[in-house]
Amino acid sequence: ERTTVNSALVFYLIVSANIFGFVLIYNQIPNQIAADVQGFTQNPTVFLVLVFLLLVLVGIVLDAFAALIILVPILLPMAQNSYGIDPILFGVVVCLTLMLGLLTPPVGAGLYVAAATSRVEIMSLSRALLPFFLIAALVILVVIFFPATVQILL
Numbered sequence: 001e002r003t004t005v006n007s008a009l010v011f012y013l014i015v016s017a018n019i020f021g022f023v024l025i026y027n028q029i030p031n032q033i034a035a036d037v038q039g040f041t042q043n044p045t046v047f048l049v050l051v052f053l054l055l056v057l058v059g060i061v062l063d064a065f066a067a068l069i070i071l072v073p074i075l076l077p078m079a080q081n082s083y084g085i086d087p088i089l090f091g092v093v094v095c096l097t098l099m100l101g102l103l104t105p106p107v108g109a110g111l112y113v114a115a116a117t118s119r120v121e122i123m124s125l126s127r128a129l130l131p132f133f134l135i136a137a138l139v140i141l142v143v144i145f146f147p148a149t150v151q152i153l154l
Contacts, residue, residue, distance in 0.1 A: 006116050013109040014063055021066040034074045044083040048090075048144040051075060052097050056137075059101010063109055067098055089143070092150050096140045103129055 024030060037050050058067045072094060079085040102110035105126045115122045143149055 006113070009116050010109075010113055013112065014065075018063070018066055020062060021070050024070060030070050030074050034078055037075075038078055038082060042083075044079075044085050045145060047079065047083050048085065048093055049141075051079070051090075052093060052140055052144060055094060055097040056101050056104065059098045060104045060106070060108055062101075064098040064102055067101075068094070086147070086151065089147050089150050093140060093143060096136070096143070100133065100136050100140065103133065 033054065037047065037054070040050065041047055055067065055071070058071065062070070075094075076087060076090060079090045080087060099110075102108050103114075105111060105122065111122060111125060111129070114120075115125045118125070
């Protein structure tokens with residue numbers, strides 16, 4: 001019974017994220033966001049910080065897979081062509097940031113799955129995750145401001 005409820009919850013979250021993604025694409029919101037970001041700065045570091053903030057917000061309300069499908073085809077060419085950002089660095093920032101968004105309340109899908117699986121209240125789980133959230137955000141900012149941290153591992 002518990003497995004069925006948890007599976008239904010996960011399925012509901014994925015379907016909701018896909019519907020929301022369709023609405024975003026239909027209204028061409030990712031294209032508008034990309035144009036706004038590109039008009040805002042010419043600095044690659046500022047661009048990555050803006051991508052970080054955007055993806056945390058997107059990761060809160062969308063499944064990571066849906067966010068990847070919607071935003072990466074728009075943001076990656078812009079990162080490479082307009083800002084000269086290495087695609088591996090960009091991929092690391094995107095993946096880490098979407099992971100962070102999945103655990104961010106109020107709609108973070110990973111947070112709900114973890115709470116349902118462990119039978120813990122969402123608010124108490126959110127409070128317990130706060131230090132890890134801040135550390136993860138700090139790690140992402142270190143990667144953004146010091147790209148050699150990613151590139152040295154290659």
